[in-house]
Amino acid sequence: MTALPVLEVERAHVRYDIVTDRVPFRKVNRTLSxxxxxxxxxxxxxxxxxxxxxxxxxxxxxxxxxxxxxxESGSGKTTLGRAIMQLERVVKGSIKVDGINxxxxxxxxxxxxxxxxxxxxxxxxRESIDPGLDVESIVAEPLVGLGIEHRKKAxxxxxxxxxxxxxxxxxLLGERPGRFSAGELQRVAxxxxxxxxxxxxxxxxxxxxxxxSSQAQVASLLRQLQADLGLxxxxxxxxLAATRHIAQRVAVMYFGQIVEVAPxxxxxxxxxxxxxxxxxxxxxxxxxxxxxxxxxxIQPSALSPPPGCRFHPRCAxxxxxxxxxxxxxxxxxxxxxxxxxxxxxxx
Amino acid sequence: MSVPLLDxxxxxxxxxxxxxxxxxxxxxxxxTVxxxxxxxxxxESGAGKSSVCSALMGLLPAxxxxxxxxxxxxxxxxxxxxxxxxxxxxxxxxLGSLNPYVKVGRQLSEVxxxxxxxxGRAARRAAIEMLERMxxxxxxxRFDHYPxxxxxxxxxxxxxxxxxxxxxxxxxxxxxxxxxDVTTEAQILELLRDLSHTRGTSILYxxxxxxxIAHTASFLHVMYAGRIIESGPTERVLxxxxxxxxxxxxxxxxxxxxxxxxxxxxxxxxxxxxxxAGCAFAPRCALxxxxxxxxxxxxxxxxxxxxxxxxxxxxxMA
Numbered sequence: 001m002t003a004l005p006v007l008e009v010e011r012a013h014v015r016y017d018i019v020t021d022r023v024p025f026r027k028v029n030r031t032l033s034x035x036x037x038x039x040x041x042x043x044x045x046x047x048x049x050x051x052x053x054x055x056x057x058x059x060x061x062x063x064x065x066x067x068x069x070x071x072e073s074g075s076g077k078t079t080l081g082r083a084i085m086q087l088e089r090v091v092k093g094s095i096k097v098d099g100i101n102x103x104x105x106x107x108x109x110x111x112x113x114x115x116x117x118x119x120x121x122x123x124x125x126r127e128s129i130d131p132g133l134d135v136e137s138i139v140a141e142p143l144v145g146l147g148i149e150h151r152k153k154a155x156x157x158x159x160x161x162x163x164x165x166x167x168x169x170x171x172l173l174g175e176r177p178g179r180f181s182a183g184e185l186q187r188v189a190x191x192x193x194x195x196x197x198x199x200x201x202x203x204x205x206x207x208x209x210x211x212x213s214s215q216a217q218v219a220s221l222l223r224q225l226q227a228d229l230g231l232x233x234x235x236x237x238x239x240l241a242a243t244r245h246i247a248q249r250v251a252v253m254y255f256g257q258i259v260e261v262a263p264x265x266x267x268x269x270x271x272x273x274x275x276x277x278x279x280x281x282x283x284x285x286x287x288x289x290x291x292x293x294x295x296x297x298i299q300p301s302a303l304s305p306p307p308g309c310r311f312h313p314r315c316a317x318x319x320x321x322x323x324x325x326x327x328x329x330x331x332x333x334x335x336x337x338x339x340x341x342x343x344x345x346x347x
Numbered sequence: 348m349s350v351p352l353l354d355x356x357x358x359x360x361x362x363x364x365x366x367x368x369x370x371x372x373x374x375x376x377x378x379t380v381x382x383x384x385x386x387x388x389x390x391e392s393g394a395g396k397s398s399v400c401s402a403l404m405g406l407l408p409a410x411x412x413x414x415x416x417x418x419x420x421x422x423x424x425x426x427x428x429x430x431x432x433x434x435x436x437x438x439x440x441x442l443g444s445l446n447p448y449v450k451v452g453r454q455l456s457e458v459x460x461x462x463x464x465x466x467g468r469a470a471r472r473a474a475i476e477m478l479e480r481m482x483x484x485x486x487x488x489r490f491d492h493y494p495x496x497x498x499x500x501x502x503x504x505x506x507x508x509x510x511x512x513x514x515x516x517x518x519x520x521x522x523x524x525x526x527x528d529v530t531t532e533a534q535i536l537e538l539l540r541d542l543s544h545t546r547g548t549s550i551l552y553x554x555x556x557x558x559x560i561a562h563t564a565s566f567l568h569v570m571y572a573g574r575i576i577e578s579g580p581t582e583r584v585l586x587x588x589x590x591x592x593x594x595x596x597x598x599x600x601x602x603x604x605x606x607x608x609x610x611x612x613x614x615x616x617x618x619x620x621x622x623x624a625g626c627a628f629a630p631r632c633a634l635x636x637x638x639x640x641x642x643x644x645x646x647x648x649x650x651x652x653x654x655x656x657x658x659x660x661x662x663x664m665a
Contacts, residue, residue: 072528073499181615182392211391212556216599216611223608238528241601245608268604282533283603286585289562292533297482297500 004099006200006232007061007084007118011093014054014076014083052305053079055256056093061200066226066233068247068264070240070279076256077236081202084234085120086111098199112146119193123205125185129177135188136173139163142195158195165228166191166221183214187221194225201225201233207242215242222246240267241283252276255310258329259339272334272343275311309341317342350421351379352517352549353403357415359573360398362408370619372398374573375415380517383547385539387560387581389596390570393616396553400521403551404436420516432462435510436519440526441502444509445494451505452490455512462513477508481538500531507538514546521553536563558600561585566652569593572617572627575646579653589655589664592628626656634659 053076061067069077082088084095086102095102097118105114119142122128129138139159143149149158160170166187177185186206193201203222207215223246225231237243243250244264252260252273260273268280281291295314309327312318321341329339333347360373372395380386388396401407403417405426417424419434426434438444446454455477456470465473471490478486481504494502503523510518520539524532540563542548554560560567561581568578569592577590588594598610614631625640626632632639636659646654649661 072530184615212596212599212609213391213612216601216609219601219609220611239601240529241603242609244603245601265606266604279529280603282529284529284532284536284558284561285603286558286561286597286600287602290529290533290536292530292537294482296530297484297534 005060005062006098007059007234008096009057009059009080009084009093010095011056011058012054012080012083012090012095013052013056013092014079014088015050015052015091016088017050049304052256053088054083054090057253057256057258058093059251059258059261061232061234063199063232064226064230065249066222066235066247068235068237068240068243068250069253070237070243070250071253072238072279075253077253078204080253081120081204081234081236084118084200084202086114115142115198116146116148116196117198118200118202119196119198120202120204121186121189121193121206124209125182125189126209128189129185129192131176131178134174134176135163138177138188139192139195142192146196148196162191162194165194165225181214182210183217186210186214186218190218190221190225194229199232201231202236203233204236205238206235207237208239219246239283240279241285252279255305257310257339259311260337261329262336270335272338273311273340274315274317274342278314309339349382351381352420353380353424353551354418354421355379355399355403355415356418358399358402358417359414360395360402360407361412361414362398363410364620368620372573372619373402374623376570376573376575377415378568378575378578380549380551382516382549383543384566385543385550385552385560385564386566386568387552387554387557387564388568388570389554389557389560391555391596391616393572393619394570395573395619396555396570397521400436400519400551400553403434403519404430431458432513433516434519435513435515435517436521437503437506437510437523439522441499441506441523442494444506445502447494450491450493451497452492455490455505455509458509458512474508474512477512478505481505481508481511482534483508498531499527500534503527503531503535504538507535511542511548515548517549517551518542519551519553522555524559525555532559539563556600557585557596569596572621573619574627574643574656575654576628576656577654578646579650583650583653587653589649589653589660590628590657591632591634591660593655595631 057080071077079088083090086105090103100114100117105111136159139162140155143155149155163170168187207218235243235247244267247264250262250264251258254275260276262270271277271280278296284290293316306313308324309322312322327339327341329337331337332344356377358373358376362370364370390396402413452474455474459465459470459473475486475490478489483489483501483504524535539550543550552560552564564581567581567584568575571592577584577593588597595612599612601609612631617627623643625642626644629635629639644656644658646656647661648654649664655661
């Protein structure tokens, strides 16, 4: 018997229109190197272009499970997280949170129901927390806003319980966050997100604005919450080393698509997609020198994704087939799903 | 032995804070940057790293008091005379160092105009050449772009190119990769390593964690509460850390292979306004004894060039 997944994303698409920069494109196109030409191919001055920020993503997260979504900036991972919170509009496919179809949520009541089920934690707590409020008002805000608890006494009791859960003393209640460290603030932000007792937490780079020691603190808090509350989490991050100790599975995203989904144990040995491997070898580590292929220096623009495999201009192993044919995310003979012709042919 | 390019001796900085208080972010800091070497200054936020950079660049806020001495090439450092010329700095956020309304090419050639008197075509050629050296593809096209048309990685390369155009003798890099993707970070680090090898540029690299500099800096100073608490050749310090804070910092680094999760350091560092009361790390330290709170321990040598400010560890190792 398997429980219904808390998060179910099926072939979700998020697109938005942008107006392009006024780049003198004809002149540029003649002189550009091959990979950069993809960047400019469709860039006509002042043109309206549709960006496929999330392009047919499917994933699931079970109760008590954490899935890390990793990739470079511009890969669409944050957009997907925001789409789950209905902060971006899904144009195709579906996103279900505990059975609620996010695309169909309309009106105050339905939205309150959604936000009791899923909450989000943002990258920089100094920007996501109002420095003028005291900790009690910050943490209890969702209880008021989502109509969960109207009695003041009960609200205070719940707030103290929440602070305790996040390893913060009740003495913080009346304090304003002005003098808190970023790590403490992030714990307050997580505390606030937990207030409506959600089943799913979307965390957008929750560690990257923090010091090393605070990072380890917040990471251990997240591990503990997952164990204590059976919380499902989507951990959006660009840091493979940090996420590896929080998440059970990792999904690697490139250009709006998932290219590999794997368990996080023994990450360095398991990941197969050339892009995932490039991400791993670039992580600075005490034990070894970070490495990168000069091809990785080119980051193609989302305005005009290359044909075939979207990673091929940066890939050392790309073949003719990669330049023509889009690889599908499939398992085949491999231990887990990968979207790469070369990896599948080698298996 | 030749004179080091940068010689900081007993640097201390006080900055007025509030009505009659002072913040004391740097409390007697001594270190050198030898010619052609990359030296790292590592510490968490609040350790005083940024104040050190500001002092070296002459950018401390008004009213700040600076004690001790800073020698640059054997003479007292006068930041306004050498900065942007013999001394250059790259900041964390490349967007903050670029003018959004001016094409990057103009911003690059301006540096040459002001400091070298090179103008027109010659300046353009030199700027494009430097962009190419920094690994910017299609540099001649990029020359006519505005900062917003570039990715973070390219922008940081532009800022590096700008700092290096005048061939400074010392480059101060204040966490230049912290806002970048890991892939771009790896490239920038490679670039810096290459720079010190091929051109003999000295680099002072400021970072909040040791992994990023582990294979880039030859010498490492660990800072805590305005003081250096351990220093030595990078490899040696990382392998045989002789201060509990350095050890804790290393244990907090997440590893991509291996199952041990990173270990947080309990408690918070002291405020920059706190008076000296013995070892600043003692309240968070598992090895602390009552004697640790009596006075600030001295930085003592335990092996060739390897120094630690922890008498407990030194005793243990002796």
